[in-house]
Amino acid sequence: MPLPLYLLAMAVFAMGTSEFMLAGLLPDIASDLDVTVGTAGALTSAFALGMVVGAPLVAALARNWPRRSSLLGFILAFAAAHAVGALTTSFPVLFATRVVAALANAGFLAVALTTAAMLVSPGRKGRALAVLLSGTTVATVAGVPGGSVLGTVLGWRAAFWAVAALCLPAALGILKAIPAGPVEEEATGGPALRAELARLTRPPLMLVMLLGALVNAATFGSFTFLAPVVTGTAGLGELWISVVLVLFGAGSFAGVTVAGRLSDQRPGLVLAVGGPLLLIGWPALAVLADEPLALLVLVFVQGALSFALGSTLITRVLYEAAGAPTMAGSYATAALNVGAAAGPLIAAATLSTPAGNLGPLWASGFLVAITLLIAFPLRTVVTAGRSAEALQ
Known part of the structure; x- marks a missing residue:
């Protein structure tokens, strides 16, 4: 895999840390800003909704922008939003910063997904997506628990400052390694925006987007509210929240890595095996959550299954949207984040x-x-x- 792909994954790591870390910070944010935990959970949905709206909108606006400038601008805007969030004492302002950060993240990820697909041969999109999403899964292994520990020791605002700082080396890497010009299809006269948007009328594309959104809703619905399960149902101390998040992240890294090797050629195997196991796993976790050992094991397993199935479905989105080279990444991003928006709202209810x-x-x-x-x-x-x- 080419080096620029790993640099994009580094930026996705910083953004993924922010997106996921709220699972360990919600109780402190709720207490500090005088809102309920359920209300604080809306911050996750705000981020996801911003990405759903922002992904196609920003991708359409950025079609003719230089690739490197676009990615650099998005990540710097993301860092600025976190600096403002770390300073505010108002929940509405914090909510607004999450939307702004989401728009920046959406634009970045939409361009990055398209760029990643172009950096490899057509038959290796699944592998490229796995490398890019490894930034997210490593965030759940290291960044998110680190943010949770930082929040426990120094307060949730310190975690926001840490995310802003993480963006800076990623921005430098993008500046040094990503080509400055527009994407290849744009430079050579690719399809018009109307033609790319018309791909959304194709039933197979809409189907895999819907399925990806549903799986991601299930993932985010439980992940967002793992902290109360750890400290309430299982009766463990606050520092165990970080342990559980590490296990979920380790599982997600394993799942997306394995799926990356299967999703190009054998997506049916991932669906047939992973789907039923994932279905069994969530109720099993609910029944056994008061047993700490069972909780720890099942959190790892569910992280692996959720990301294996979810990343495979999102890879299918990229294949089905192959005729929309500059918008395909935004369709995949939207599918991911429709689920990420709906899941916490359903779970909070x-x-x-x-x-x-x-x-x-x-x-x-x-x-x-x-x-x-x-x-x-x-x-x-x-x-x-x-x-x-997809093979062309």
């Missing part, structure tokens, strides 16, 4: 039910069940081999 802290885990199981009910009757469409367009 279950916190006031008799299920309490375990409600999000049951909700995740329900979302995966819907995914499989849709996917299996249409599995030949979901797992179809690379199209002729």
